[in-house]
Amino acid sequence: MDEIQTVSGALEEIASRFLLFLPDLVAALVIFVVGIYVANLIARLVRRALLGRGVNVEAAQVITQITRWSLVVLVSITALEQVRFDLRAFIAGLGIVGFTIGFALKDISENFVAGLMLLLQRPFELGDIIEIDDFRGRVTSVSLRATEMETLDGQNIILPNGLVYTSPLINYTRAPLSRIDLDVGVAYGSDLDQVRRVAIEAAQSVPVVLSDPPPYVVFHTFADSSIELTVFYWIDGRETPQFRAKDLVLPVLKRAFENEGIEIPFPIRTLHMEQTTGAV
Numbered sequence: 001m002d003e004i005q006t007v008s009g010a011l012e013e014i015a016s017r018f019l020l021f022l023p024d025l026v027a028a029l030v031i032f033v034v035g036i037y038v039a040n041l042i043a044r045l046v047r048r049a050l051l052g053r054g055v056n057v058e059a060a061q062v063i064t065q066i067t068r069w070s071l072v073v074l075v076s077i078t079a080l081e082q083v084r085f086d087l088r089a090f091i092a093g094l095g096i097v098g099f100t101i102g103f104a105l106k107d108i109s110e111n112f113v114a115g116l117m118l119l120l121q122r123p124f125e126l127g128d129i130i131e132i133d134d135f136r137g138r139v140t141s142v143s144l145r146a147t148e149m150e151t152l153d154g155q156n157i158i159l160p161n162g163l164v165y166t167s168p169l170i171n172y173t174r175a176p177l178s179r180i181d182l183d184v185g186v187a188y189g190s191d192l193d194q195v196r197r198v199a200i201e202a203a204q205s206v207p208v209v210l211s212d213p214p215p216y217v218v219f220h221t222f223a224d225s226s227i228e229l230t231v232f233y234w235i236d237g238r239e240t241p242q243f244r245a246k247d248l249v250l251p252v253l254k255r256a257f258e259n260e261g262i263e264i265p266f267p268i269r270t271l272h273m274e275q276t277t278g279a280v
Contacts, residue, residue: 186265
């Protein structure tokens with residue numbers, strides 16, 4: 001009889017606790033279900049907004065998933081708090097595991113985050129000619145791990161996104177005008193007005209040189225055997241590499257100077273030799 005009463009009392013206690021726990025459980029389930037629905041809705045809106053801005057499909061998918069799962073975690077924590085689940089020990093354990101994994105995958109996670117930032121900020125597009133860390137070429141691919149480009153001499157370069165994001169970047173496509181500086185020296189007896197005119201006309205005669213802005217000449221140095229000047233002219237960096245632009249203009253400039261009788265001197269050194277006669 002006593003055993004029956006003990007079992008009956010235990011069942012009553014369990015039932016009483018369950019009835020007290022039931023409202024919290026229902027509230028937790030409602031929060032979880034509604035939260036999942038809202039998380040999916042927000043994720044879809046985020047994906048639509050990203051694609052509307054022209055963000056890469058791969059990046060949009062990753063950001064959407066991160067958004068969805070972040071909201072799911074937040075909803076789950078809120079729901080568990082309703083049933084008085086001890087989150088402190090659970091979160092502490094997750095923190096230790098996350099720190100260990102994050103430290104082991106430091107480089108991968110760095111490139112991943114940098115890839116997301118590049119795809120969101122879009123400092124360059126596919127096909128743009130850019131220069132990063134002494135590498136210059138056309139962008140052929142951008143992923144979450146690396147940026148791939150083809151250099152002007154035909155080499156295929158894969159740069160980690162961490163390096164791309166933290167390095168100074170020149171986008172020649174967005175700012176297509178490139179100024180070329182070509183140094184030359186003329187003899188001291190030269191007519192400088194003539195030199196200026198001939199140099200500008202020579203630069204303008206080369207097809208790759210732009211007429212707007214126009215070429216110009218600056219005289220700047222009295223050197224040992226010449227007056228130094230620089231011919232400045234502009235090119236479209238998307239079409240013509242800088243070294244090619246110099247190679248095209250320099251021969252034309254030399255021929256123009258020769259035709260006009262303008263001398264390009266070379267350094268001259270005069271050596272004075274003294275002969276000493278020793279006593280016999």
